[in-house]
Amino acid sequence: MGHVSVSIDIAGLPPERIVFSISPLAELGVALHALAEPGHHPGLHGWATATAAGLKPDLADRLHEARFLWSTTFSDVFAPFAGVPGHDGSTGATLAEELDMLDRLSDERFVEAALELNCSANDGDGPADPGRALELAAVHGPKPLEFTRRLLDDPAPVRAWLRRLFEDCEQAFFAETWQRVRVQLAADARHKTDLLRRKGLAEALRAVSPALSLDESAGTITVDKLVEGRTTSVDPRVGAGLTLVPSSFGWPHLMVLHAPGWRPMIHYPIGAPELPGPASVELLKRRMEALAHPLRMRLCRNLARTAHSTSELADAHGITAPEVSRHLSVLKKAGLVTTRRRGRYVLHQLNVPVVARLGSDFLETVLR
Template identity: 75%
Template sequence: MSIDITGLPPERIVFDISPLAELGVALHALAEPGHHPGLHGWATATAAALKPDLADRLHEANFLWTTTFSDVHMPFAGVRGGDGRTGATLAEELDLLDALDEDRFLAAALEFTCSAHYAAGGPVRRERALELAASRGPRQLEFTRRLLADPAGVRAWLRRLFEDCDQAFFADTWRRVQPALAADARHKTELLRRKGLPEVLRAVSPAVSLDEGEGGGVNGGGGAGVRRIVVDKLTDGRTTAAGTGVTFVPSSFGWPHLWVLHAPGWRPVVHYPVGAPELAGPASVELLHLRMEALAHPMRMRMCRALARAAYTNSELAELYGITPPEVSRHLAVLKKAQLVTVRRRGRYVLHQLDVAAVARIGSDFLETVLR
């Protein structure tokens, strides 16, 4: 994932905090506690305290922060003619969400149906969005129909949902994490000023670096004088910060995720975690061997990126990665033998999803095995 910053003045690279982005990550951790083993206590207590009506509404739209991390959580990056700065409060950022034009709001809200075409930009293909939503399930299909028929009504519904989350639990959560996030943003800003971009990128994450254009750059696209921020992820994407700048947003709830907003025409955003808890979990040597062999294949690793975020059918994976359905079946068979993929049926669709907890244990399993 690369962000072209050629010729970008240093002052256009900013570190800022975003309450709406952090609410989105908190909702993700609430819906997918297996992604965030260090937050099990918070997730359990928060879920138990939710009123039934709010819990039902969160379930109704949870694919906006589970299947994908929708760009509706970072509207500051998409308001046409805006300054690209985050809001000081959740209310201010919800005002920015209201300020998104309809095309951008629809595209952001429908990422869960068309993430494979995210980098293409352009208007939403309504028939295709409905078709893909149908394969996700009746809840997603109904939401998509509502959204396409009444985008303004869904936007207002979503704002009320976020406001109710703020009243129920997020206001207290934000008061607790905001000081540390603000301190991190100030520290990174000062580090950028004193030591420069390469040093601050290393401080953001070992997966983020600066490509100065030597040796061909990202995917062979580098060249003399070209500068790119490169994020090492199991996906390909390019964008440019020319004319917009780039924003780095720290997250307390984000680990292990490192998100990059790279939608065409939006301000690029790197949403990075602060802190990383340790994992543990034993497994047999034989099972560990099967799992590491299964993940050693580049295509299976790429498939795992999609399967970690949502359940997919065989045909969806074939379309997403440009391979044949029989090839997908062979790769899935290897992952299932290694007990890394779960399977369930929804009507005529057979859905596959990564067992995130099993994958999370591999690193500690390997270390325990070699030190045993």
């Protein structure tokens, strides 16, 4: 495995078009992810448990129906400010303002945003393939399949349904949550803006995350992730700009929006919880040896986000199913992967709490 990363071209970008800003809709997205995947967020168990317990059954059912928008990975529908042509790229002051921006996206752009990151095997590089989207949705159960089919067939009612869902989340729990975290997020954005003005972009990026680096001569920001991608902050189709958005719920995820025709956005976590202490030396050695193979590490990236079948992993990585099975067997013997059956599919998923014991460095790398 060669070095992989996401690069953002900023050559010719006016400095004032690099902004730190807070986004209620983007934060709602990671809050919903923390509810759906509490294992990814060791510091949020109390909040996730209390919030899930307080949801009315109808809202819980609707969240389950659409959960692949935020559990498998992070849909670009949570950052409409980056995708509205002619918009200046600024985030909204309220959730309602950002939902209005979401309504301004064309049906085609909305469907691509919802499906290309969540139903494709390639992390959103390239346009969504409806047939492939349906095929992958089927693996994850009847609800995601039905949701995907309705979105492809007639986007308008699904978009209205989704807006109501987000509004009901605000009423049920997010208004109170946002009121609590927005002060800290706004303070972080102000601090990073001040750093950018006083000490320059390289220093500001270092303060955001060690995974970000700047090559001033090439005019490129590089984000060290286990995914390849390239985007530009000076696309004339959408307008120049780069938005950096702090998140209280995001750790350990560092997300980069790099879809064609959208302004790039970096959604970065502030603060990290303490993780449990290490396992025994012998157990640690066995698990680290299981992870030493570069392809197994790439498989972990897929399995950290959602359950996958062997054939799905083989297709995603361009290798044979028996080869995938051999690597999964090593990971399972080390207790790093769990397996369950859903209908005719056998699904594998990373055992995130066990991996967390290997230390935040590995966990942050596969979840970034």
